[in-house]
Amino acid sequence: MPIEQSTTTTTLHESGLATKDMLLNIGPAHPAMHGIVRIIARLEGEEIEEVDVEIGYLHRGFEKMSENVDYNGVIPYTDRLNYVSPLINNMGYCMTVEKLLGITVPERCHYVRVIVSEISRISDHLTCVGATAMELGAFTVFLYMIKAREFLWELVEKVTGARLTVSYCRVGGVKGDLPDEFVEPCRAAFKETRKVLDEARGLLERNRIFTDRMNGTGIISAEDAIGYGITGPFLRASGSDYDVRKDCPYAIYDRIDFDVPIGSEGDNMDRFLVRMEEMEQSMRIVEAAFEQMPPGPVMVDPGTGRPIPAAEMVDLAKMGNIAAITGGCAIAGPTLEGSSRAHYPSTATDEKRAFLPPKEDAYGNIEGLMQQFKLVMMGHGIRGPLGEVYFAVEGANGELGFYVVSDGRGHAYRVRVRPPCFAIMSALPELLVGDMVADIIPTFGSVNMIGGELDR
Amino acid sequence: MTTLIERVASRFPDAVASSHAWRGDETVVLRREGLIEAARFVKEDPDLAMNFLMDLSAVDYSAFGKGPAPAFFSSSGVAVRPTPNIPDEDPWPGPPSSERFAVVYHFFSTTHKHRLRFVVPVGEDEPEVDSLVTLWPGANWLEREVWDLFGIRFKGHPDLRRILMYEEFEGHPLRKDYPVNKRQPLIGPVN
Numbered sequence: 001m002p003i004e005q006s007t008t009t010t011t012l013h014e015s016g017l018a019t020k021d022m023l024l025n026i027g028p029a030h031p032a033m034h035g036i037v038r039i040i041a042r043l044e045g046e047e048i049e050e051v052d053v054e055i056g057y058l059h060r061g062f063e064k065m066s067e068n069v070d071y072n073g074v075i076p077y078t079d080r081l082n083y084v085s086p087l088i089n090n091m092g093y094c095m096t097v098e099k100l101l102g103i104t105v106p107e108r109c110h111y112v113r114v115i116v117s118e119i120s121r122i123s124d125h126l127t128c129v130g131a132t133a134m135e136l137g138a139f140t141v142f143l144y145m146i147k148a149r150e151f152l153w154e155l156v157e158k159v160t161g162a163r164l165t166v167s168y169c170r171v172g173g174v175k176g177d178l179p180d181e182f183v184e185p186c187r188a189a190f191k192e193t194r195k196v197l198d199e200a201r202g203l204l205e206r207n208r209i210f211t212d213r214m215n216g217t218g219i220i221s222a223e224d225a226i227g228y229g230i231t232g233p234f235l236r237a238s239g240s241d242y243d244v245r246k247d248c249p250y251a252i253y254d255r256i257d258f259d260v261p262i263g264s265e266g267d268n269m270d271r272f273l274v275r276m277e278e279m280e281q282s283m284r285i286v287e288a289a290f291e292q293m294p295p296g297p298v299m300v301d302p303g304t305g306r307p308i309p310a311a312e313m314v315d316l317a318k319m320g321n322i323a324a325i326t327g328g329c330a331i332a333g334p335t336l337e338g339s340s341r342a343h344y345p346s347t348a349t350d351e352k353r354a355f356l357p358p359k360e361d362a363y364g365n366i367e368g369l370m371q372q373f374k375l376v377m378m379g380h381g382i383r384g385p386l387g388e389v390y391f392a393v394e395g396a397n398g399e400l401g402f403y404v405v406s407d408g409r410g411h412a413y414r415v416r417v418r419p420p421c422f423a424i425m426s427a428l429p430e431l432l433v434g435d436m437v438a439d440i441i442p443t444f445g446s447v448n449m450i451g452g453e454l455d456r
Numbered sequence: 457m458t459t460l461i462e463r464v465a466s467r468f469p470d471a472v473a474s475s476h477a478w479r480g481d482e483t484v485v486l487r488r489e490g491l492i493e494a495a496r497f498v499k500e501d502p503d504l505a506m507n508f509l510m511d512l513s514a515v516d517y518s519a520f521g522k523g524p525a526p527a528f529f530s531s532s533g534v535a536v537r538p539t540p541n542i543p544d545e546d547p548w549p550g551p552p553s554s555e556r557f558a559v560v561y562h563f564f565s566t567t568h569k570h571r572l573r574f575v576v577p578v579g580e581d582e583p584e585v586d587s588l589v590t591l592w593p594g595a596n597w598l599e600r601e602v603w604d605l606f607g608i609r610f611k612g613h614p615d616l617r618r619i620l621m622y623e624e625f626e627g628h629p630l631r632k633d634y635p636v637n638k639r640q641p642l643i644g645p646v647n
Binding site for chain 1 (some may be wrong): 548562591620
């Protein structure tokens with residue numbers, strides 16, 4: 001409810017001293033508000049009596065823009081929803097559109113998506129736990145965790161060519177296969193991450209400053225959390241074991257053995273512990289996926305292996321020198337690594353009306369060029385059937401759902417995102433009222449508010 | 457084993473207008489008078505036990521299927537045909553009704569792990585449906601968002617304010633007649 005200045009009341013105590021409750025405005029631009037959000041609190045002494053949360057400062061009209069660009073054009077926008085784990089957003093959006101179109105992706109593509117999205121989940125949790133710890137005074141933990149996140153972002157960079165705005169998934173597949181040298185760097189990065197997590201545990205778990213502020217603050221029961229629509233680690237810390245990966249398995253999560261950690265108290269400490277354990281479980285998922293994953297192409301097919309730089313290939317094709325490029329393999333630069341023809345059967349759908357051709361075909365023959373043209377030119381693109389679908393994946397903050405309505409044109413008629421931290425933010429007044437002013441910091445930190453997905 | 461649609465339809469034969477399960481998403485189109493009763497039923501009935509209101513949004517169907525014809529690449533004088541539609545054997549029955557808006561609810565049950573969608577058509581003249589805040593407190597912000605972006609009011613909502621846009625904003629941006637490139641002056645601090 002909105003808080004009016006005039007509602008502050010003056011009380012005269014028996015001792016003859018008058019007290020007055022006070023309005024405290026935190027944000028929108030405040031270092032502890034992780035982005036921009038405004039909390040207006042009415043205080044009685046140090047206790048919070050009433051809270052109003054104002055959001056929308058980062059509203060960019062994601063849903064409106066998605067109605068005006070083609071299906072693949074939305075993917076860069078999804079990067080900017082939860083910008084700490086963009087790969088999960090990419091995956092959720094692409095799987096929703098795939099459900100709408102009724103197309104399937106190869107098995108290896110599922111594994112690749114799961115691996116990268118679990119790496120993203122770890123980096124998201126690292127950021128959340130690190131930032132919360134920093135705001136409670138543990139700056140060292142923040143630096144250690146950002147160091148670990150750096151190792152993981154290097155992996156993301158190896159796969160996608162970018163660190164933050166990755167745009168890696170495509171409707172019907174991924175941009176390119178994992179690089180050849182990926183499993184070993186990934187294991188090495190996990191080793192470092194585990195070391196960092198151990199150090200962070202040592203620094204935090206029995207640290208009085210940290211535990212006293214985390215224990216018993218920001219409590220919410222599982223029933224209340226469900227009523228507010230809270231999902232993800234926040235709900236699991238309250239004792240409900242709902243996890244989209246377990247309960248509505250998608251991609252290949254039903255084939256992988258992992259545990260869902262749950263808490264009992266539903267306070268900030270439980271949420272910290274759940275996130276710490278989830279990072280370990282995510283690493284377990286990635287390691288299991290490496291074991292199960294069907295192999296990609298071992299080598300470029302020797303018959304088509306003559307490498308030609310893509311720019312040169314285009315020039316040759318323009319001159320009509322088809323003989324020179326027949327059977328050639330385009331070298332498309334580091335950012336398009338893993339998207340050559342040899343990788344296609346393992347990472348892209350066989351529905352040609354929905355997926356861009358390999359670069360060799362786009363540059364080297366007219367059929368490939370036309371396929372590329374029809375998919376990327378305005379007014380062409382993928383034309384889905386009429387329909388509406390809802391599909392959810394487990395985002396780093398909880399259930400990340402997409403609801404897409406199609407009227408058969410080249411772009412969606414309506415795209416709706418169910419942002420997981422929207423539900424948690426709507427419960428924030430419930431979480432904060434009754435606690436002290438200083439408890440806003442750990443409670444708000446454990447919400448892991450991400451402005452991009454909250455305000456869209 | 458009866459489907460979720462059958463359970464809702466047999467309990468509320470008057471309120472259910474139609475239903476479908478396209479792509480496996482079980483959907484019930486409800487008349488708005490029956491919404492709150494049906495929502496209470498799916499929440500409290502032990503066979504449905506929809507304890508989560510996962511999502512609440514709306515769709516403006518006023519421009520459905522009325523978009524401009526696919527563009528043609530004509531500079532070479534040769535019209536390139538657009539990609540044919542990806543075929544679909546079991547087609548979707550189409551927009552829920554001739555009304556302009558549809559409010560869309562997604563429910564989920566943690567006990568049975570099933571999902572159900574309610575679609576409530578709302579006319580342009582009187583865009584109002586009952587609020588579900590009394591059943592799920594999480595509906596509060598979601599309904600505020602639908603009011604903000606679509607201009608659909610919720611009867612019985614305790615605090616129907618704008619949430620993503622600012623109070624002085626004119627219009628409802630996710631309506632199809634709101635131009636995507638329209639600009640409005642930014643409002644500074646009020647006091």
